[in-house]
Amino acid sequence: MEREKGVIIEEINMYEDMPNHQVQELWMRLLYGDTPAGWSIAGTKQNILAMKQEDFVNYHRKHYKEVIKEVKKIFGSMKRGHKGKKIKVREAQSRPKALINFKKTDQTHFVLGVRTYDLFDKRNAALSVLAGVLGGGMSSRLFVKLREEMGVGYYVRAGNDAYTDHGFFQISVGVDNKRIEEVLKAILEECQKLKTAGVGEEELKKVKEFLIGNMKLSLESTDDIANFYGGQELLKRELKNAEDKAKEIRKVTAKEIQTLA
Known part of the structure; x- marks a missing residue:
């Protein structure tokens, strides 16, 4: 166990040396603070070093359940425990x-975002299309503006993340240190354009088909398909196939996008 602690700490060190990853950790901490949603998945070095064998045994007893026959055959003699309750996310920001x-790095990596909706909200499909318009692929508005026109960075992404009791929309960018203010201004201008002028039908259709195509390409392996359906069953207790998801995306209107913006 002590050897594995060293491995985990080195993994934490590795990610701390990756600014585009570290900025995501800071973003979650900023939004949710000292709650599970704001904690690093790997934990802190102090906690890793302080862990004892008893901690793992107790966690296993508390959280692991036998859910299928094959697992029951192997672990049938295990004592049953009580399922722990999830600590609710606190949304507090004025x-x-x-x-x-x-x-000290050659680039500034930042996340600009807002709080949105949980996993069960019907507006998530529209938010995914809005993200596609701003930062979904090489023809998205922010990619063209920041990389092709301004030449200020290599990557720019936009996306909406929805969880069981919270959600957020973010734009993440890695840019030249000297041009950070210029980039922030350009991003806010593009967001304002989406709010005031909206999105045309041709652009909207192109973004929708891009999102649908990417979704279908991501379901080519059996593991991906298992995650696709397993996640739905686990979190939402309903199953929608790729065509169902595609229909939801295609139903999104330009007016919905502008309203959300």
Whole structure:
């Protein structure tokens, strides 16, 4: 166990040296603070070093359940425990906030975002299309603006993340340190355009088909299909196939996008 602690700590060190990953950790901490949603998945180095064998045994007894016959055959003699309750996310924010970590790098990596809706909200399909318009692929508005026109960075992405009791929409970018203010201004201008002028039908159709195509390409392996359906069953207790999801995306209107923006 002590050897594995060393491995985990080195993994944490590795990710701390990757600014585009570290900025995501800071973003979640800024939004949700000292709650499970705001904690690093790997944990802290202090907690890793303090863990004992008893902690793992107790966690296993508390959280692991036998759910299928094959598992029951192997672990049938295990004692049953009580399922722990999920700590609810606290949404508390009255003004814009920033969380900054200074490190000597050649680029500035930042996330600009807002709180949105949970996994069960019907507006998530529209939010995914909105994300596609802004930062979904090489023909998206922000990619063209920041990379092709301004030449300020290699990557720009936009996306909506929805969980069981919270959600957020984010734009993430890695840019030249000297041009950070210029880039922030350009991003806000593109967001404002989407709010005031909306999106045309031709662009909207192109984005929808891009999202649908990517979704179907992501379901080519058996593992991906298992995750696709398993996640739905586990979290929402309903199953929708790729065509059902595609229909939801195609139903999104330009007016919905503008309203959300």
